[in-house]
Amino acid sequence: MVTRRRILTRLGMVGGLGATLGAMQALGLAGIAEAQDMSGMTPTLGRGRHVIILGAGIAGLTSAYELEQAGFLVTLLEARKRVGGRAWTVRNGDTIEMNGEETQTAKFSDGVYFNAGPARIPSFHQGLLGYARKFGVPLEVEVNSSRSAYIMADDGSKIRMRTAINDMRGRIAELLAKAIRKGALDAELSAVDREKLLPFIKAYGDLGEDGAFAGTERSGFGTAPGAGVAFATASTAMPIDQLLANQRLPMTLFEDNLYMQATMFEPVGGMDRIHAAMDNALRRPALRGAEVTRIRQRSGDVEVVYRDPASGAVETVVADYLICTIPFPVLAKIDTNLSAKLKTTIANVQYDYSNKVAFESPRFWEREQIYGGISFVGGPTTLIWYPSAGLHSERGMILGCYSSGPTAAEFQKRSIAEQIAFSRGVVDKLHPGHGADLVNGLAVNWHKIPYSLGPWPDWNAGSANGRQEGHIDTAAFRLLQAPEGRIYFASAALSQTPGWQEGGIQSARAQVLALARRVSAEALVSPARRRAV
Numbered sequence: 001m002v003t004r005r006r007i008l009t010r011l012g013m014v015g016g017l018g019a020t021l022g023a024m025q026a027l028g029l030a031g032i033a034e035a036q037d038m039s040g041m042t043p044t045l046g047r048g049r050h051v052i053i054l055g056a057g058i059a060g061l062t063s064a065y066e067l068e069q070a071g072f073l074v075t076l077l078e079a080r081k082r083v084g085g086r087a088w089t090v091r092n093g094d095t096i097e098m099n100g101e102e103t104q105t106a107k108f109s110d111g112v113y114f115n116a117g118p119a120r121i122p123s124f125h126q127g128l129l130g131y132a133r134k135f136g137v138p139l140e141v142e143v144n145s146s147r148s149a150y151i152m153a154d155d156g157s158k159i160r161m162r163t164a165i166n167d168m169r170g171r172i173a174e175l176l177a178k179a180i181r182k183g184a185l186d187a188e189l190s191a192v193d194r195e196k197l198l199p200f201i202k203a204y205g206d207l208g209e210d211g212a213f214a215g216t217e218r219s220g221f222g223t224a225p226g227a228g229v230a231f232a233t234a235s236t237a238m239p240i241d242q243l244l245a246n247q248r249l250p251m252t253l254f255e256d257n258l259y260m261q262a263t264m265f266e267p268v269g270g271m272d273r274i275h276a277a278m279d280n281a282l283r284r285p286a287l288r289g290a291e292v293t294r295i296r297q298r299s300g301d302v303e304v305v306y307r308d309p310a311s312g313a314v315e316t317v318v319a320d321y322l323i324c325t326i327p328f329p330v331l332a333k334i335d336t337n338l339s340a341k342l343k344t345t346i347a348n349v350q351y352d353y354s355n356k357v358a359f360e361s362p363r364f365w366e367r368e369q370i371y372g373g374i375s376f377v378g379g380p381t382t383l384i385w386y387p388s389a390g391l392h393s394e395r396g397m398i399l400g401c402y403s404s405g406p407t408a409a410e411f412q413k414r415s416i417a418e419q420i421a422f423s424r425g426v427v428d429k430l431h432p433g434h435g436a437d438l439v440n441g442l443a444v445n446w447h448k449i450p451y452s453l454g455p456w457p458d459w460n461a462g463s464a465n466g467r468q469e470g471h472i473d474t475a476a477f478r479l480l481q482a483p484e485g486r487i488y489f490a491s492a493a494l495s496q497t498p499g500w501q502e503g504g505i506q507s508a509r510a511q512v513l514a515l516a517r518r519v520s521a522e523a524l525v526s527p528a529r530r531r532a533v
Contacts, residue, residue: 041066041070045070045520046073049519050321051319052321053324054326055326056084056085057086058501060286060325065278075319077286078290089113089116089271090113090114090116091106094106102416106442109360111395112390114356114442117271117455118501120264120266121139122258122500125501128274128502131505139266141263141388142265143373143386144264144374146386147373148162151164152377153246157245162219164243165252167213171240172205173202173204177198177201215236216234217234219238221233222236248377290307291307292305292326301319302319302320303318304317323508323512327493328346330452332349338487339484350457351458352404352408352455353408354403354455354456355401355402355412355443356443356444357419357420359424359442360438360440361396361397364434366391372388373386380407382402383402383403384430386399400426401426480494488514
């Protein structure tokens with residue numbers, strides 16, 4: 001009799017501990033591995049196996065591509081008429097449909113587009129950048145931080161980012177130098193350390209020989225350099241109380257966040273270019289307009305019923321396994337025979353709120369030397385984001401709002417017209433007279449978007465918007481990492497970075513590898529099950 005023990009013993013003799021552990025994980029005898037090395041996915045691994053994938057966002061597309069490369073037959077179903085999921089680029093003529101709102105139609109000039117979802121790729125997100133390279137999607141630098149941009153206080157006063165950063169640095173350096181010279185830090189610093197630290201502080205804050213901060217050219221010129229003997233002078237140092245009075249001062253640390261550090265990228269022409277290229281690379285591209293209405297798992301297969309919302313036509317597909325990337329608030333509304341515990345878990349996943357408001361405009365900000373980057377304004381709209389693409393062209397897309405969390409939940413209660421008008425008013429407050437330049441405004445409230453119903457889960461309730469990244473560990477999060485029978489779950493929501501596309505790739509690869517290990521182990525147990533498709 002062929003037993004699991006004999007199979008694992010034989011596998012260990014041939015492939016070593018790694019192969020044995022992989023098979024044990026696939027058979028449910030060990031925990032799920034975190035490694036995502038896809039090199040072991042041979043082209044014939046999945047021969048004779050059929051996998052349904054639900055959702056053609058980045059997780060679904062990654063799953064489909066990697067499974068096809070391993071020889072699986074893949075059916076990829078997407079409810080929308082486009083692929084990409086949250087990676088949604090709105091161009092002229094496109095419509096925005098939201099639950100409970102009238103349809104908006106984009107009226108943009110040629111070359112102007114709006115990334116309604118993700119709009120930047122950190123340089124360390126090598127999974128997404130790797131697919132862009134693999135599929136020949138050209139990239140350009142996304143200017144995520146511009147020191148010509150502003151922080152705006154609640155009273156409308158504003159400070160250039162470079163001034164706020166460097167004057168605050170100078171003031172802090174000045175205070176620290178004074179404390180050291182007065183001996184206030186003698187208990188913490190040795191004499192040798194003091195002697196080494198003082199020159200660094202002087203350079204760090206651009207202090208004078210007396211240790212005082214009188215201003216720095218780092219913050220901007222008082223007098224710009226010119227021809228001949230027209231020398232540059234430093235700008236006048238801002239008093240520390242004036243710096244501290246600006247409520248947005250903490251946003252001077254924005255680019256220190258690892259996820260926001262240079263260099264950032266964006267696909268030329270819109271974020272969805274990567275997803276379209278991935279779909280085009282599939283042997284069986286996504287079947288669009290396929291809204292899933294029913295999922296039934298049986299002992300030997302999985303059945304999915306879907307309908308075309310446009311025609312009402314209903315179809316059924318049956319496969320060996322299923323990878324579900326559908327957002328949990330959407331999945332909770334689908335008729336399934338998942339276990340009661342899993343259904344309850346899915347229904348209770350709380351999704352965050354996120355809004356964007358975009359306008360087409362002449363590039364007035366470039367006349368203020370702002371080329372890309374973000375001004376932080378606080379309030380219901382949070383920020384103003386300037387385009388990196390098309391520099392020095394006539395027109396561009398400016399984001400007048402990008403907010404998340406409770407602030408976004410309140411803002412989306414306003415009518416679309418009110419959201420657009422309010423965002424325009426904030427831009428006009430920061431850039432007086434230019435609110436009138438903003439035309440063809442569009443608002444996207446992700447909690448109202450069909451087939452999404454939110455941008456990402458707030459696993460640690462109330463701690464989203466970057467504060468949960470890398471530290472998610474709840475019972476529900478852990479439960480959804482594991483398959484239930486033949487059904488696996490993958491999405492950015494199940495990664496440590498639920499707000500980033502890289503998380504979707506990581507989750508998809510992890511589940512593809514788990515399924516591959518299972519298929520390999522099952523083939524050892526029952527070789528006769530391998531069949532041609």
